Amino acid sequence: MHLHGTAKINEHGRLEIGGCDTKDLAEQFGTPLYVVDEALVRQRAREYVEAFQASGFRFQVAYASKAFSTVAMCAIAEQEGLSLDVVSDGELYTALQAGFPAERIHFHGNNKTPFEIEMALDAGIGCFVADNFSELQLLNAIAASKGRKANILLRITPGVEAHTHDYISTGQQDSKFGFDLAGGAAFEAVRQALGLEHLVLLGVHSHIGSQIFEVEGFRMAAAKVAEFAVDVKAKLGQTFRVINLGGGFGIRYTSEDSPLPVRDYIGAITDAIRTNFTDAGYPLPEIWVEPGRSIVGDAGTTLYTVGTSKDIPGVRKYVAVDGGMTDNPRPALYESKYEAVLANRAAEPAVETVSVAGKCCESGDMLIWDLELPKAETGDLLAVFCTGAYNYAMASNYNRIRRPAVVLVKDGQADVAVKRESLEDISRNDVLPERLRKVEVQP
Incomplete structure (x- = not known):
């Protein structure tokens, strides 16, 4: 495991960045979450x-x-x-x-x-x-x-x-x-x-x-x-x-x-x-x-919550997270590679190889193909490193997925730099033409 900047494994066995426990960050700000050191x-x-x-x-x-x-x-x-x-x-x-x-x-x-x-x-x-x-x-x-x-x-x-x-x-x-x-x-x-x-x-x-x-x-x-x-x-x-x-x-x-x-x-x-x-x-x-x-590249880490998994015996095990190509399109665009850890269990040894899938409706929505992890469970926190450059910048609303928040962390303090999009934000600029509005059909 290669940690960047102020990142370390704290006394609770969890990943800490800028003096902030990533488990606390996820609970306070939600996931996916861009964390900037x-x-x-x-x-x-x-x-x-x-x-x-x-x-x-x-x-x-x-x-x-x-x-x-x-x-x-x-x-x-x-x-x-x-x-x-x-x-x-x-x-x-x-x-x-x-x-x-x-x-x-x-x-x-x-x-x-x-x-x-x-x-x-x-x-x-x-x-x-x-x-x-x-x-x-x-x-x-x-x-x-x-x-x-x-x-x-x-x-x-x-x-x-x-x-x-x-x-x-x-x-x-x-x-x-x-x-x-x-x-x-x-x-x-x-x-x-x-x-x-x-x-x-x-x-x-x-x-x-x-x-x-x-x-x-x-x-x-x-x-x-x-x-x-x-x-x-x-x-x-x-x-x-x-x-x-x-x-x-x-x-x-x-x-x-x-x-x-x-x-x-x-x-x-x-x-x-x-x-x-x-x-x-x-x-x-x-x-x-x-x-x-x-x-900014190695100063950024994206936190995800692990959701479902799919084990294909003799082929591979997929572990899905609550983000994907909407917050990090680089693997799909450039076949970019990343390292990651279970942030809430960062001190535990790896016991299996998994492929990290995003939640978008695309077969190509894969974040990491082969990653050594402890046995990942629903609700675990996955931290993907070096996502500070061209991740938030290239994020999209594909599948009408909301873009994550960005927080700056330093000396134990976390400050929101970009608010998480709301459901209202997703359709804020939509306009329903008058001719498409529902009208009562006259008998």
Whole structure:
């Protein structure tokens, strides 16, 4: 069993997180329940900031809010000195509701709508990460209509393929994101951007994928970006002030995963930027990165109540819980793997192998295929680890199942960060057209 952050087995043999007994949390807040270890979130954020401070570079560490976006999380990011990247009007609204400084917000996305661009410009955000030629024209036109100038980075695809799942690999040439470096689109994007009066080009952005466990991909991306920067300076006279190498830093979900310490990732990035740019006689740029999963992923644990079971002799035993793909779609999407324990009996030895099934009406609603547990009984509490990233963020109401609450735990105190949805919430936005209303049939 690998425990993260403040998690431990307490004197009652139960799992405890942030000084809170998970059995007490389940009784107070219900299940399924997302539990976030606030101290671990803050520790991970500080690891990035301290690694950059040691490098001597000017920097911004922008929390990728797509991993887990709530008002409380935005407040924590602001308190820890992070910037923030958003990819929708909803994420931007959440950040602004939290009082996050707009000048430290970066807006991503391959299809920003006019409404989103106007909202971001009106808020005074710090930077747009422009993804395609259509956006350059649209952003310039909207900025012009408001008499403003928009800071931008150009997202480029450097042709570096990270060793990750196809659906979360984004730096290769064939990607929906960004301007292709090898095919010349990136250079043309710089040329066009420099000709648009209401855009201010700060530099370039690249992102090579997610859940990355080595540094070579980042080194290669830094080298390609530096080569491109030198070429642009020589041919167009433009010097990049900012180089953003994105995120994708991996975390440990299971024993199969071997992430590096944060300082190793940042050390490799800063060393590669320093070497490549200095060797080319190019001014050292400010470095931005965008960790998301690696800040919140292992700080999250989901608590479920065990319900029914089904034993197929010689095949497998299914144990069902009161959640599933509605609160964690990642196993269905990416075949993601997790570790888990019976939180109320965490000190007991495992005696059987089970497969954990969700309650959705889908055969593919499986959370964990083979898990060693004590003999699970109805009413037991199952804790699935490392669910802080892309679980709440991707949760749905499939089967009209209510989304769980989120609680922050720290120093023995538990605070609700997101309320559990009610049955009334499920149909709150439904409208029954007048023509469908029941009418009495005249005799």
